[in-house]
Amino acid sequence: MVDIRELVDAKNGTQSRRIFWDREIYELEMQRIFARCWIFLTHESLIPEFGDFVVTRMGEDEVIVWRQRDGSIKAFLNNCTHRGAKLCTAEAGNSRGFSCSYHGWAFAVEGKLASVPCDSAYGPLFDRQEWGLREVPLVQSYQGFVFGCMDAGAPGLKDYLGDIAWYLDIWADVPGGIELVGPPSRSIIQANWKSPTENFIGDTYHVGWTHASVMAAVLGQAPPQTAWMSEDQGFHVTSRYGHGLGVSTAFYGPMMLVESCPELHEALAVRQAQVEQEKGPEAAKLVSGIWDGSLFPNCSYLYGANVLKVWNPMGPDKVEVMTWTIAERNMSDDLKQRLKVATHRYFGTAGMLESDDIDNFDNSANRGYVTRQGRLNCQMGLGQEREDDVFPGVLGDYMSEVAQRGFYRFYADCLASPNWQDLEEATTRWKSDLLDQ
Amino acid sequence: MVDIRELVDAKNGTQSRRIFWDREIYELEMQRIFARCWIFLTHESLIPEFGDFVVTRMGEDEVIVWRQRDGSIKAFLNNCTHRGAKLCTAEAGNSRGFSCSYHGWAFAVEGKLASVPCDSAYGPLFDRQEWGLREVPLVQSYQGFVFGCMDAGAPGLKDYLGDIAWYLDIWADVPGGIELVGPPSRSIIQANWKSPTENFIGDTYHVGWTHASVMAAVLGQAPPQTAWMSEDQGFHVTSRYGHGLGVSTAFYGPMMLVESCPELHEALAVRQAQVEQEKGPEAAKLVSGIWDGSLFPNCSYLYGANVLKVWNPMGPDKVEVMTWTIAERNMSDDLKQRLKVATHRYFGTAGMLESDDIDNFDNSANRGYVTRQGRLNCQMGLGQEREDDVFPGVLGDYMSEVAQRGFYRFYADCLASPNWQDLEEATTRWKSDLLDQ
Amino acid sequence: MVDIRELVDAKNGTQSRRIFWDREIYELEMQRIFARCWIFLTHESLIPEFGDFVVTRMGEDEVIVWRQRDGSIKAFLNNCTHRGAKLCTAEAGNSRGFSCSYHGWAFAVEGKLASVPCDSAYGPLFDRQEWGLREVPLVQSYQGFVFGCMDAGAPGLKDYLGDIAWYLDIWADVPGGIELVGPPSRSIIQANWKSPTENFIGDTYHVGWTHASVMAAVLGQAPPQTAWMSEDQGFHVTSRYGHGLGVSTAFYGPMMLVESCPELHEALAVRQAQVEQEKGPEAAKLVSGIWDGSLFPNCSYLYGANVLKVWNPMGPDKVEVMTWTIAERNMSDDLKQRLKVATHRYFGTAGMLESDDIDNFDNSANRGYVTRQGRLNCQMGLGQEREDDVFPGVLGDYMSEVAQRGFYRFYADCLASPNWQDLEEATTRWKSDLLDQ
Amino acid sequence: MLNQNRVAIEIHHEIEQFLYHEARLLDNEMLREWFDTMLDPEIRYQMVMQQERFVKDKSPAEAQQIMPFDERHGDLELRIRQFESGLQTMLNPRQRLRRAITNIEAFHQEEENTYLVSSYGIASRHRRLYEHEQVIFGRTDRLKRAEDGALRLVARRIDLDERVVRNKNLLLFL
Amino acid sequence: MLNQNRVAIEIHHEIEQFLYHEARLLDNEMLREWFDTMLDPEIRYQMVMQQERFVKDKSPAEAQQIMPFDERHGDLELRIRQFESGLQTMLNPRQRLRRAITNIEAFHQEEENTYLVSSYGIASRHRRLYEHEQVIFGRTDRLKRAEDGALRLVARRIDLDERVVRNKNLLLFL
């Protein structure tokens, strides 16, 4: 059995390289993380109408996310319960039901086995009610972001987001709401799913170094790496269930987008005024910044650069990256399309920033028996965690690894806990553990 | 250890998805099924002369099947016993011996290590007699079909075929005998080996649905799926060791072949008369029908469409498909060649019917930890098993899954039994278990 | 747990096929062989100057081998200790330090973490001294060949080479020393790493058979296989730690090279005179022969054909082959380049001899559950081992498998021993065990 | 295919464009247009794979080769009707096929206005999210100039280099 | 792309050589020269992938397609400046890209001296010791003869056959 506490030293901020490589650990992650936590499915804006659906994954399980007649959303395993063929072969569309390609069992939008060809051949021992699609037990939305959870014993989505919800509201609770502009770009990279997630959760550190080429192209020359660590840069946050984010207020969030989307200037000013009114001036300052963040386990976003990412695991060494553009619902269609192009220019599969990052995540660096005995360091700002009057969660400097440490703290708790009850217990004193350290 | 009874509920006709995915189960299959049961090797007609050989696989073990001087057939592992290099690199041919490419050890047709270059260098501790090719312990034929078995404790081939032999005789025991026209087409598909096997053993259900495009092309429009379930359609059979087959007497067997092979009309009439005389009018009716069948574990055939298939496992998610044309020995060479083309038009790698099927077998549908907790349904006609005065075995309707259930019943017994003695015991009451259910 | 003694019968010279296939055995090899024995890293001539480096592998662990300011050589795992990215992405070059591509941690030539960008963000709990590169504990040279060892408890390199050092001196201890001409060719083949190693350690047997096509091309017709087993052909040697080699004095070593490198004639005569003076006439005779040899576990060479090979494991079924040309330092640059071309003509990835060999090593011959129950034979000359007054080690005929048996004897001891102390004990009576047999 | 019978540059260009046009039609699933405008009614359309036999093997060719296609005009039309049925789940969502054609050489045949054409191809198929397959082949075509002046395909033999098909199926025209 | 508008053989040859020359420039990392000599200032440069949708899906094209590139002259120059920065660790050691171009067909456009060109491509990228990727694509270009008599690329649409990118990235010009 895997010894979790040896793998992750949450207190000292170090991890074993084995968590990025071992198949045994990966299988445990599938079970205790991806079949237990809230997993991003889609945004409501992508399936607005009755019958709209997208197909996505929770861990390695493929699910259909489907708008119901009553406007609610359900999710089902995308597999026929008869002889097991894949049910829906499209990524997205609109349908009130799917017929299996093999023998024609027909499943309705609410998951029922609606009709069975030649059903009179079945006989009385077959009970059609029992063989509907297998439903994801929990599906809930927050700010239109739809999440699913395979474990009926999990806390509700809002509780799961915890301290982070306050922050999400700042950019997502806009009038009219936000939306994701699809379809997502998709690519498969050689990485463990945790590598890009930890990068987006709080890796201020790499920006000035890894992305120097983009800085040089855009700004004429690359600023020094320390440009991202001045006093008033902002902060990073961590939270009970591992989610984290960072805000730099020293940089103008949409700086890379405004050339093709100048309307963003004004939209941002409007939003800033709204937030000031709703949450006060401290919160309002965040609006014009650039944010990075990840929701545990595998959903990341950049506000300012306006991208949302999902890092779908495909084995310990492979990730499928999905990327959407974040827009406000009230924007014009034309602006949304320009935004889509502009965000992909930097963060798509041909993205100028994205391309810089991928080698850094390459999982092959963990190859080797001796190599994997080694530990990794995540100690920047260790011991400097703090609380704040305005900002929820536990904070660290903008240039710190407080959010990554929080991610691995909860990661370890998750793997070590056989169920949500134990997990709740294990994390109940998370804040004092951190602050009293 | 794998819990077989949890994986397969033979009584209720359900299976765990894990049997199509787990490497651990697959390894057990290699041991307890493919190194124990009778495995199709070739047909005698493909190696008629002394020295004729084909190379094929039993499970993942590669074997040379070789015609001996006395007309008997032996089979050997296709590997040199010296440093282990592959011995024969051709698929088929004629040779009285093979010399290993590495150091030239020469093995004779009967498997002996016939000569060792530089043998005087070996010294007295080396005993050449001990290092012949490893022989497959049992090789037997039925109607010219050659099977091998790695377990010397297995029942004889005729016993192993059991109730099914009666049916095979109908189309294979023709005057002059039948033959396979080769070479086989070969392709690798993403499937577990059980998926195509269960399809061919009794999947009437999919024909009208999956193959609607062919029906439309051939008939102008696709008939409804229920067209295959009328009263007098025929039946499916299952037998003690998992073999099964089905006959539809409502369809004219060679309907797809007669356009290019019109001689089949008459041949069929002749054969029908013979069978009537030998086995009676009930049996004769079957002659003009279309049959599907599989011999446990991985050999399938369609009489009427005249193809024989082997589904060679290459891991839990990969199968190499081999396809031969079935012909009567007494047919003209020209007819045999036309038959070869016509059968491949429908069931080759570019076959119009075959191509429809492959997605349905795709093993990736079992990806996902939660997905694999699910069960699959195989209950069509459950509880409606019956015996018949004329037809051996246990019968179900033509539109039923009786044969698939029988396949998985024996599959489970096979995996659960450490040896043939236990396996014989486990299956001894198979018929009453089924009928009294 | 793996039962080593069942896998390798050192006394009788047989092995289980499983050692060439099983993942479990492979993992144990990584631990008990590649993280324990001396592994070839490079030759001093390839990194002559301060800062010169090459990147190579020890087992699957990638290491930087780096010339220090004081002329010594150190080796380090090629991975950043921060978040684990690969450090050096070149194969070779010159540098006094490497900065990680991810966040810019900078490591100096002696392995220290020399500088950390934004280090003031770290805080007092971070100790930079602790996070230098992980160093290979032992790095030593013999005749300029640099080896590393992951186990600090290992005997010194000279002791590890044991009886073989005497032989190496004959061709490597030349005035001015020898050097390797790079860069190496690299290719990946489907083989277990032990297959090519055992081939080079003593496989006289295959030469006349496998390479008959080259003999025919060069000589007009291929001589019989027995041409390599005359009385005065030479001998093979095995030694305590598994290394072995063979010398044929009946063939003129550089016969394939002299056409493009005629200077070799004279160089050889000069060297022969030197050796006669240093080690006597018996040793001198070896100088004009052709030698094959492997150092346990995975470094091979041919003197006469002047190639050095490393067989780097990439899983149980894959090897990366690296090939260098052996030259004398005092040769002219022009001759070295001609030698490089000529050696690759025979032993590069397009090499006329190399190409003949690769199929023989193909690991797929071990596919199959029943196949892997089989054993392999390595008994040529078993029981004919002898000692010699002049030549160190235990000798067998040139046409024998004495060296292969010695390789697998130590291989088994290595896998069975939990540490070097036990391993020393297990091998202490190796010679009498062999000779009294 | 003797060197001296090579067609003149203009005819070569015409043939090359004919083959590229054909590939584009097929890649765009315009099978009926291909069938109607480019094929001669006398078409013989073959795809051939060889069994692995030793070089010295003496068995006749038909014992060594397998033909996934050996079609006449009517057989091809039957296959096209299957594609036109709209009922193949395999093609929904649509697959993306691309036939890159290279190494075109054309030679005059004895019969006037008839050309023997050799070409190589690399066909790629992408389908569903993750499936990607490639098939490498050589072709020997016979082209004839029809009465309307346009070229028609009279015979095609496709030689596949692979013995074991790695494609999900070969239900496609190369 | 009607068959009858095909350009004459000389123009076809010129266009073909233009595309091969372009591939060679790009493969040799001469991006600035490519930008300066082969692109029209009005260039529209697009790369398109399609989401997997059922054939009968009725949603508009922009809801089904994703464009890793939809660039104008200035956007392309920005990207070239990134390559020229010398700061991309991704390109050090250098990668080896090779764009094999096939199936070239060229047609006259209504506008004079303007050609519609269809071509296929197989681009390979080798980098580091073990990475090898391939991307298959079709291109539809618009070429214009500039005042200096030379051809310029006015528009390019690259259609990728793959839905899920298997390349480490697509930071390259096809």
Add this chain to the structure above:
Amino acid sequence: MLNQNRVAIEIHHEIEQFLYHEARLLDNEMLREWFDTMLDPEIRYQMVMQQERFVKDKSPAEAQQIMPFDERHGDLELRIRQFESGLQTMLNPRQRLRRAITNIEAFHQEEENTYLVSSYGIASRHRRLYEHEQVIFGRTDRLKRAEDGALRLVARRIDLDERVVRNKNLLLFL
């Protein structure tokens, strides 16, 4: 390879057909015919791979490159004799090689009747039941018109894009 030295269309066509013909000869294992009819006795035949070095690396080229082939006429003949020996188990059953050649550009050299030719290639090898390998390469050839009027290959440099060979071996002519 300056744009302005491109050969005229007729010569280009001749060179293209020469290269296709060569590929077909080699693919059909007619090595001796290739050797006798297409190679100049002064031939220099090189295949080159590059070690992975940082861009700024200052070591000389020969310290960075490895040549699986650097052959003269006699060396090539030696290799052909190996193929002709009939003793290579590697070639029995026979392997299937196919060299798809693309991106051909040809330029006049200073020396009369001499052409510098750049081309790309994708060579595929299928062998045994399951082996399939591909190698991507660029070639720079020097062709000369011999006294008999036919073209001959005087020099060939094959640049492999891969650093680590994935083929079982490279015992083949590209």
